[in-house]
Amino acid sequence: MAPDTRDRILQTAARLFLEQGFAATGVATICREAGVNTGSLYHFFPSKDALLIGVLQWYEEHLQPIVMGPVQEREPDPIERIFALLAWYRAGMESVDCRMGCPIGNLALEVSDTHPEARPFIDTNFHNWAAVIQSWLEDAGDRLPADTNRRALSRMVLTVMEGGIMQSRAAGSLHAFDDSVSQLRAYIDALRARAGDPTLETSKPSAREGE
């Protein structure tokens, strides 16, 4: 009936997994909300677990066009781009009153152990995320110290994102997220100061914290 049933199932499932979690979302609910019969869903996905994999692949395919691309276009400076990305997530969290959070992060904690088939797909999502950040950090060139471990720093950015969101969801406020981002900013400013980054406006000699 509708144009692309498979895609509608995937997006509905993705939304419900994000809103309620994987285990708490019934196949019947997915079908109802997608306007599809159970047989139709099972035509495309042999099991609920396979649907989970499908959702994770969907996220993988849409990281660049939906998340990274727009940020990359809007913010030319590779270092500020990192904070633009964090601000983009922050705005999303704020617009839904600190609910839901990061879909990959949620699934990472819920199904990593119980669904080992899904683990590599979650890992790939994180890896791709970190790889983009790392490329930005490499674009920053000598504005960061030459001995900066940009892979480790990219993982730290992802860590701040996920750890900050987790605490903010529990608190229902973005304070913990903002605190963590401010510390990341202070750390990166300290690195830039050590590298002598000319674009760093230094009202104080070294790292400062926000708030």
Place this chain on the structure above:
Amino acid sequence: MAPDTRDRILQTAARLFLEQGFAATGVATICREAGVNTGSLYHFFPSKDALLIGVLQWYEEHLQPIVMGPVQEREPDPIERIFALLAWYRAGMESVDCRMGCPIGNLALEVSDTHPEARPFIDTNFHNWAAVIQSWLEDAGDRLPADTNRRALSRMVLTVMEGGIMQSRAAGSLHAFDDSVSQLRAYIDALRARAGDPTLETSKPSAREGE
């Protein structure tokens, strides 16, 4: 029959929630593994959701005696104590092949939205955790710059813990956790350098990264 039924239920439930998640754990399973009948469980806890609250309170009560106390005893230096705590979690993760992770973090992402009654209890757990770290940071005195926002920094430590564990669970390896901790170390070393901390051995003038 056994000495303390309520406690056995709580600890069994806590273990199963950690291993499989809240929604994926059935009440029948909890009863079987705790050696208890369903009626017994429902005598102490009016619902599965109430049991969840009970588990969260149990964690709240045991943070100091099980987690913070031992670390505090083992490591006198307040700054190194932070990394001793992170190392303690790391050892736990390593001993179970990067499975399970942090019980509070898991529940934070799984039930924050679907079980609003549980949210304040999760938040309190995080808050208590951060408050202890903050007290350690305050114990560090002028080994950190006077203008250091120790509340924000304590949240950053929690962020590194949770964000690092999340990625490590997905990857099945502790690399992302280690990367994040090394960046936190570099940041705190930079703060100590700026404060002129005499206990900081400086083989290089400023912040360095691990790995």
Place this chain on the structure above:
DNA sequence: ACGCTCCTTGAACGATCACTCAAGGAGCCC
């Protein structure tokens, strides 16, 4: 218009879900 493939329909399956409850034992006060 036939046959073939792709997709949809929707009822039905057994298992498991959270939860209830009437009944009865264990311990203690009087």
Place this chain on the structure above:
DNA sequence: GGGCTCCTTGAGTGATCGTTCAAGGAGCGT
């Protein structure tokens, strides 16, 4: 030893779980 409270027993509730399947449309090449 009667009565009271606290706790345990375990079968049973209806609802929902993930999944199956026989049947039949829709579209297309021939």
